[in-house]
Amino acid sequence: MNKKTRCLSLSLLCLASIQAHATTYISAKAMVDVTNGQLINAPLISIDDGKITAIEQQKAPTLKQGDEHIKLPELTLVPGLMDMHVHLTSDPTVPRSERIGQSAPRKAVKAAYFAEKTLHAGFTTLRNVGAEGYTVIAVRDGINAGDIVGPRIWAAGPSLGVTGGHCDNNRLPPEMKYSAEGVADGPWAVRAKVRENIKYGANAIKFCATGGVFSKGTKVGVQQYSQQEMNAIVEEAHLRGLTVAAHAHGTSGIKAAIVAGADSVEHVSFLDDEAIKLAKKHGTWFSMDIYNTEYTLSFGEQNGVDEENLAKERQVSKKQRDSFTRAVKAGIPMVFGTDAAIYPHGDNAKQFSRMVEFGMTPLQALQTATINSAKLLKVDQQLGQINPGFLADIIAVKGNPLENIAVLENVNFVMKNGNVYKK
Known part of the structure; x- marks a missing residue:
């Protein structure tokens, strides 16, 4: 393998590595914890390979090449x-x-x-x-x-x-x-x-x-x-x-x-x-x-x-x-x-x-x-919550469904398995 081919191969390998480990971040006005009915303010959710890996508050992400930050500053996050x-x-x-x-x-x-x-x-x-x-x-x-x-x-x-x-x-x-x-x-x-x-x-x-x-x-x-x-x-x-x-x-x-x-x-x-x-x-x-x-x-x-x-x-x-x-x-x-x-x-x-x-x-x-x-459905360790380890099924609405459940009738954002289908 000549030097030019070797460099090209290494570059492609590095690019593939970046894409494989790209992280999606979602920040929002609030997030509903459906297990206890709490409203969590200013959440930052990290998602890798379709799964939620971390939830933090009042924090901006540090982005590396290939990462994405979805900003929903007026919306409340709810499990799919x-x-x-x-x-x-x-x-x-x-x-x-x-x-x-x-x-x-x-x-x-x-x-x-x-x-x-x-x-x-x-x-x-x-x-x-x-x-x-x-x-x-x-x-x-x-x-x-x-x-x-x-x-x-x-x-x-x-x-x-x-x-x-x-x-x-x-x-x-x-x-x-x-x-x-x-x-x-x-x-x-x-x-x-x-x-x-x-x-x-x-x-x-x-x-x-x-x-x-x-x-x-x-x-x-x-x-x-x-x-x-x-x-x-x-x-x-x-x-x-x-x-x-x-x-x-x-x-x-x-x-x-x-x-x-x-x-x-x-x-x-x-x-x-x-x-x-x-x-x-x-x-x-x-x-x-x-x-x-x-x-x-x-x-x-x-x-x-x-x-x-x-x-x-x-x-x-x-x-x-x-x-x-x-x-x-x-x-x-x-x-x-x-x-x-x-x-x-x-x-x-x-x-x-x-x-x-x-x-x-x-x-x-x-x-x-x-x-x-x-x-x-016996999948309560994978679905139904926004929590680390769960699949990234997340929607967003304007308002607080714990105060007005009707806000769920107008969904502004839909993610399933870490993929965005409505934004």
Whole structure:
């Protein structure tokens, strides 16, 4: 190797070394510590390789070549938000009759679009609880590979449900002999369906324990899967280390899902004292979507929602909000779940104000979308806080969410894994 070539090689090596060890610094007006509700003034956060390495106060960084200093002097830093109940393939502004005819590839494109929109709204982690055609699993993998932009996603495959139940498609004529992909009846059949979901990439499982608002011919309060079937679903998923979400409006379905060991129960509309005791005994998380009622009742008819479904929403909405207040007072652990797709994606943070209205403090509401959701997903040593050793999922807003939770509806800055997506 001649002298010129050797010098060039050394220069490239030095440049690579500088780039590999470049540090990103973020300074801001304040930062929320979600574990204790403290507001830390003038933080300086150091980030290397997508992880937070240090947090200091009232200090300016010493920059070396390749370092970056992001200055947010008017903003408050908050951990990236987490929504544990979304449906990225579904668009509430499109009539339901039109959605039936959409192909899996078309739904995957929709999901990619809504994933990026939700990320820009400050949600750096999502759990997508059910989608046909393994579409959201493909979107998740595309995000992880860097092909497209979006949040970190835990994706269930097709939701498990009984024949003719909430997770089946009951809108087509019998001569078509159509069943939704997740339909399975009996303990061994549901085990096989869980295994199939995992085979094709699911890293979460969802099943329907009761009827639902937006299905045809189901009653929201009626249990669908038996106790034996729910036990089999949860046991099979837990054998493989996956968390399980149980859709349950009705009281008996809520209790059966808790007894089966579901990690979270979704909706939880008709709650009684026994269900509260069971949830506390088993450490079950509740995910209660108390924001979307007004949108459904205001815009549902023009978006093709049947009167049957609107009537069920009227039946459920007040009961669910009363149950939410009871659960908060009882100290049931809660995560943030909105059922995004019932209302437009990207409006997820509008639920925070409803949570405060119906019984939570702003800190409690914020914790549902940070440390609590991270605990549900068993990643609470990586996500949900701004702390050294955690992944650099950080958003910034103007104002103090501990005083006015509604400031989370307008996010000015979004970072995920140390990469800036909105600034």
